[in-house]
Amino acid sequence: MTVAEFRRRVREVLGNADVRAEVAEIAAYGPDRESGNPRAYRALGEHGLLAPAWPAEYGGLGLGAAEAAVITEELVYAGVPDDAHVLSVDIVGAFLLAAGTERQKAEHLPPLARGERIATVLFTEPGCGSDLTALTTRARREGEGWRLHGTKIYTQKSQFGDVALCAARTTAGPVAMHGITLFLLPLRSAGVHVEPLPGLANDRFSTVLIDGVLLGPEAVVGAVDDGWRLMTDMLQLERTGIDFHAKARRLLDTVVDRAAATGQLDDAELAGRLAELDGAVRAGGTLAWEMVANLDRGTPDPVASAMTKWFVTEQFRPLLAAGADVFGLDGALSVHDEEAPALGQLDAAYRVGPAHRLASGTSEVMLSVVATAGWGLL
Amino acid sequence: MGVVVTTVVETSPATLRERCAELFDDELSPVLRRIGQHRTGAGPDEEDRALRAGVWAALAELGALAPAAGRTADDRVALADVAELMGAALYPSPYAGTVTAAAVAGPGVLAGITAGERTFAVAWHTEGTADPATPGPEWTHGPLSGERRFVAFASEVDELVVPVAAGVAFVPVDQPGVRFRRHDELGRGDLHAVTLGSAHARFVPADPAVLLAGARVRHAAYLAGLARGALELAVARLKDRTAFGGPLAKQQVLAHRVAALASRAAAVLAFARATARRPADDPGLPLAAAQALLLAAELARESAAESVHLHGAAGMTERHDVSLYYRRAAVDVPALGTPRQLRRHAGALLAAAHRRNPSHR
16 A cells, blocks of 8 residues: 555545544534544544554554654644644654563553553653753652652643653662653552643643552563653654644645635735745655655654754744734634634634644754754754 | 767766765865955956866766756756755856756757756846746747846856747857856856847747746755855854854854754755656646745845854955855845745745645645
8 A cells, every 4th residue: 555545545534424523523622621532543543544653463554654644644634633642652652662561562552553542741840841851750669669759741631641651760860861760650540640731722731740659660661760861762763743744734724725715815925925834834844754754764863853843843933923914803713703714723723833842842952953963063 | 069978877866966075075165166256357267267167077977967857856856966065065157057958958969968068058037137937038930139137157158048938049159149248246156148139049949937947946955055055164163263261152042043044954955855856747846946946045045144144253254255155145046036026926826726726735
């Protein structure tokens, strides 16, 4: 099956009536409601399509990074929230595939691939965001296992999650990068409290309090004390920017469609501005797909990946500004206003806008990677 | 015409780029970018011309002209890659015009081009403010008259290529009906005003919009290279220059500016290379080409200016080559349309494409 055929197959599944009804349903959610584990994931998972790059024994199709990227793009284009998928499959699943034990993979990957469970990430803390070496969640030896205490913040989808990949300090020492360990933390256990925090975006951040949870030795992912290297490697190597690219493309298409429908595309100045943005989105998409091809070849390039993530997400501000100009005040109408154009997409995109340059490594972290590893600066 | 020797060399983009990168190395590039850089108005002397001819022959030997006709996607990417290297080195040559001519040249002429024996200059501009996307005059036969301005290397090439309504006119320069005047300009390059007075010319049918699109894609790669070359000089300076108790390279605000422009250069080059893969009959080619060049033009302008700034006042002196990038950006950026013209052209094409096919994803 070629990648184009694969994409057609995915579009068929995402085009079915149930998925479309669910998309409309989610788009109309009120401010206190967000999607957890959409039915669309299970519709894809049923055919092994949700995690196509995983081996068949773990619920995938044994395909490559290109097919995985197609899933991410098509979820976004269809209007299905993809964050839970990115967290579960692209991040936690990828960590387990690369560093998990056979037992961890057999237990967690198949239900994630079927879209039946959600896995989330617990790295960030009140005192550390970009600088993960400063994390203070502790894991103390207790018998053969580990007892965890700490607070994680700005986590997404944990209120719906089954398990989380949690970074905790296992050894204190002079080298902060050493002594961090990754654990699989069951989110629905006594001692784990998840508190959603209302914010700008529909999808809320949660604070996760870890209050003395006891984990067995089988919860450790990778080697004890080796978590920082794993986190850095995985986040740098698996970064393609494809999820951000798809969101940028969808937003731009919404704006161009609106401009065409309202006759504004006949305005040469506006058309030129949108064409320039379209060029930048295409350029970002080209880079993102090059990163996907690098993964497929087994030659990931952390500097190019950082350039890609930075470039793609830098387009959101000008895209939102162009959207605001094209939609005018109508763009500020929420989905609950009966006159809201394009299902209130612009309002939602504006509110989530700041997230893109912050999530998965801020713009500044990306530039530092480029400056140091790419150009020998800093 | 003498015996045409064709050099058979492999032309995969990666290997050609590697071979040419050896020519445009740290030693030769600074020499190449200084060719013809004399006091205002002086123009290239005999030594300059000899050096230029030597480098051109070396390029042909390396196979840089072998893919000139751009028949396959790989060939077109290889041409963009060579253009990028030339931009980074700031190497002045008739490469752009010659490759554009190759797309419409017959087999005999093409053999001369790939062997490095025939060169061409394309006369895109009727005047400085003219938009190269505007169709040329109706002409298919008979003597050709008119004014063209800002024609690169017009006095050194074998023939001029003048875009007309339904193709191009090939005009041999060595005839009484062709007169030149070298422009004295900011980039200290080899731009000429050309007067055609009942010149002999031969018509070759072609779609000038497609020719322009191909040229724009390669020029986008050239400008991405120009940006890279300027940034490399800036980075060397930041590592060399000490201030506030350490090298400037340690200053995050400066490093991030370089990293941001370098990331844009990577995006522009990737886009230009992807666009180069599109065949001439791809209806989306002109839009993508205009977009790639627009992004590249703004990038080159900003990178050149920022790289001078990162040098401090030293960047404004002749001691530092970064000033050459700043000069050349001024004439190279608008060579195939100013950013404003490119934006308008791309806007019109985007609107037309949306009318034809609203579900464009």
